[in-house]
Amino acid sequence: MITIQDINKPEPIKVDEQLKTFQKGDAVAGTIESLRQGEFILIQTFYSDGISLLAELHKDLKLKLPNSSFKDQQAYRAEYHKLSNLVVLEIVDQKLSPKKSPNIGWLSEFYPDNEHFLLTFPQVQGLNSAWQWHEKGVSLPVLRNKLKPYYGTYFPTRFEHLVLFDNFLKHYKGQKKTVIDVGVGCGVLSMQMVNHQFQKVFATDINPNAIFGLREYMGNTKLSRKIELDCAHLFGKWIKQTELIVFNPPWLPETRELERIDEAIFYDKTLFENFFAEAKKRLLPEGQLVVIFSNLAQITNVTAAHPIETELMNGNRFQLERYFKKPVKPASSKTKRDQHWRALEEVELWVLKHI
Structure with missing residues (x-):
């Protein structure tokens, strides 16, 4: 059983020496140069000072790095990630020390016995955003109730693939006794299948946050009796054959060393080969294997x-029965990234x- 001690969370930073500080109005160029030298910068006075410094860091990087192609954007984000994670905040008694900081419930939940430590500013921003999403809930067009995503669990902010899957379920003619959902994440696909009268969903995820958060969300409701969870890679302990297997894998190949949350976005070289080999064993002779993907x-x-075309050409395990696609809506005019490719x-x- 996954407990709160098992989940992935930001690692507290212990720094004994005196750190350089920054507040709005200080010389920005020298502070950014210190970041480039690998020095920590402490935000001590106001929380907004950290927001100001990160905004200045963005301005500096835009002058120095190209940001036109998708690969350029990845390089830009990698450099920003490296430097911004040297900007730190002090946590005392499970509360952020700077004035006018947000109240983040995760701090007391994740660090009940740690009374004094540092976290990076981006980590705190991630904790704060996740807490707001968790408390307010997320409305999805395919679910009646709001989703409450747990910290460190990927959840959809675009819905075309969910609508595509819902349309598939509306016209599904097979048995609905059991289904395996590989990589359950926030649980939306499993909940869709329960809404479409599947009797039992066996769901896995390698991320303990996803399993812990989904179990907490379901509580003792009907969902907890319909959806059974296992924290494991690919199929985990589910070895019995089933009439339907559903997989919504990451849509991009890895290009660098992955962090835990990135595992929901980027796939490694062996993921699809291993998945299709295991799926072959677990799919009933007349069963269907559904993979949700993108041309991103x-x-x-x-x-x-x-990877799916590669499997169909070379795998000698499966054949295509049906294929559906749906265009993605244009990026919001408010986004600061160049996402012309979204069209x-x-x-x-x-x-x-099965073949």
Whole structure:
């Protein structure tokens, strides 16, 4: 059983020496140079000082780095990640020390016995955003109730693939006794299947935050009796054959060492080969394998390879039964990133069966 001690959370930083500080009005160039030298910068007076410094860091990087192509954006984000995570905040008695800081419930939940430590400013921003999403809930067009995503669990902010899957479920003619949801995440696909009268969903995820958070969200409701969870890679302990397997994998190949949350966004070289090999064993002879994907990697020139097409051509395990796609809505005019490629993006739903 996954407990609060098992979940992934930011690692407290212990720094004994006196740190340089920053507050709005200080010389920015010298502070950014200190970050480039690998020095920590402490935000001590107001929480907004940290926001101001990170805004100045963005301005500095935009002058020094190209930011036009998708790969340029990845390089930009990597450099920003490295430097911004040297900006730190002090936590005392499970509360942020600077004035006018947000109240983040995760701090007392995750660090009940740690009374004095540092976290990076981006980590605190992530904790704060996750806490707001968790408390307010997220409305999805395919679910009646609001989702309450747990910290460190990927949840959808775009919904085309969910609508595509819901349309598939509306027209699904197979048995609805059992289904395996590989990589359950925030649980939306499993909940969709319960809403479409599947009797039992066996769900896995390698991320303990996803399992812990979903179990907490379901409580003792009907969902907890319909959805059974296992914290494990791919199929975990579910070895019995089933009539339907659903997989919504990451849509981009890894290009660098992954952090835990990135595992929901980027896939490694062996993921699909291992998945299809295991799925072959667990799918009933007349069963269906559903993979939700996107052409994102191809249209952004990250790779020309498409893992599902590769499996169908070379795997000698499955054949295509049906294929559906849906265009993605244009990026919001408010976004600061150049996402012109979104006009070409399509989400995909592949229905495979045994050869």
